[in-house]
Amino acid sequence: MGWQRRHILGLRDFTPEEYELVLKTTHTFQGVLARQNWKVPTLSGKIVVNLFFESSTRTRSSFELAAKGLSADVLNFDPGTSSLTKGETILDTARTYCAMGVAILIVRHREPGVPHLIAQDVDRRGVRVFNAGDGQHEHPTQGLLDLYTLCHALNPDAPHPSLLEGKKVVIVGDILHSRVARSNLWALQRCGAQVHLAGPATLVPKGFTELGATVHHRLDTALSGAHFVMALRIQQERIDQQLIPSLREYHRLFGLNHERLRLCAPSVKFLHPGPTNRDVEVTSELMDDPDFSLIDRQVTTGLALRMALLYLLGGGKP
Numbered sequence: 001m002g003w004q005r006r007h008i009l010g011l012r013d014f015t016p017e018e019y020e021l022v023l024k025t026t027h028t029f030q031g032v033l034a035r036q037n038w039k040v041p042t043l044s045g046k047i048v049v050n051l052f053f054e055s056s057t058r059t060r061s062s063f064e065l066a067a068k069g070l071s072a073d074v075l076n077f078d079p080g081t082s083s084l085t086k087g088e089t090i091l092d093t094a095r096t097y098c099a100m101g102v103a104i105l106i107v108r109h110r111e112p113g114v115p116h117l118i119a120q121d122v123d124r125r126g127v128r129v130f131n132a133g134d135g136q137h138e139h140p141t142q143g144l145l146d147l148y149t150l151c152h153a154l155n156p157d158a159p160h161p162s163l164l165e166g167k168k169v170v171i172v173g174d175i176l177h178s179r180v181a182r183s184n185l186w187a188l189q190r191c192g193a194q195v196h197l198a199g200p201a202t203l204v205p206k207g208f209t210e211l212g213a214t215v216h217h218r219l220d221t222a223l224s225g226a227h228f229v230m231a232l233r234i235q236q237e238r239i240d241q242q243l244i245p246s247l248r249e250y251h252r253l254f255g256l257n258h259e260r261l262r263l264c265a266p267s268v269k270f271l272h273p274g275p276t277n278r279d280v281e282v283t284s285e286l287m288d289d290p291d292f293s294l295i296d297r298q299v300t301t302g303l304a305l306r307m308a309l310l311y312l313l314g315g316g317k318p
């Protein structure tokens with residue numbers, strides 16, 4: 001199958017063939033990254049702009065490094081010192097970059113739908129758009145890098161999406177405000193995993209059962225026999241009322257530690273997209289335990305995955 005998609009905006013409508021091709025291409029780029037010279041000329045002469053209207057460390061740096069690894073010229077837009085402060089609209093900002101000949105825009109915004117709006121506007125100019133996280137809606141590249149990380153943990157030589165068939169994956173934390181949870185839910189379910197969501201009722205509404213997930217308000221029952229556990233950050237910046245009694249209480253009831261992981265399958269590994277609140281979502285000891293943590297691997301995979309997607313969108317032949 002050839003690659004058809006012009007923008008990466010969300011995983012809700014991703015097909016099994018697309019997951020397969022993305023994982024396969026990411027695997028190839030893992031190999032490229034292991035070489036001493038990991039730069040390839042695919043995007044040479046093309047301009048990539050990071051349009052981040054919301055804070056980021058991992059995602060922004062990872063997109064920048066990935067674009068540079070493909071030999072693109074990369075601009076990092078800073079909203080605080082841009083013409084937005086003079087009243088320019090986001091669409092006019094995007095159009096300005098288009099007039100400079102940009103090929104790919106990477107967009108993060110606190111409002112859901114902004115990357116889609118920009119994609120609609122710039123599509124006729126042949127410009128490609130990535131959603132790097134829009135509000136509580138989706139974070140497709142995180143969902144895809146998590147998918148690769150899980151499949152790679154199951155078979156490092158051939159990380160195929162079908163490896164997840166029947167595997168139990170628990171996502172614990174602030175599901176309500178998490179775009180990572182939504183993108184992961186689409187990806188994991190499409191690849192045949194059983195998705196269990198855990199957290200306090202204020203952060204994991206029952207409505208998620210309609211999306212095909214099993215909802216738990218007690219972590220210990222959720223963890224029973226789990227193959228993977230994904231902890232999510234308490235998104236304090238998006239919580240405007242008292243949804244949990246305190247961070248200490250949250251940790252007592254829903255924090256991951258070594259003891260709780262004993263309830264899971266013996267081979268269990270855990271993930272966290274970062275940034276992490278140490279000793280809130282996961283104990284410090286567990287976070288730093290390489291026998292269980294896939295956190296560093298998620299970050300490393302993020303680079304290969306974004307190179308793969310930039311390659312596929314930039315016109316490379318798989």
Ligand code: NCD
Nearest residue numbers: 058059133139233273274275
């Ligand atoms: C996530 C995000 O920004 O959505 N982080 C990330 O991209 N690695 C998760 C979060 O902020 O909690």
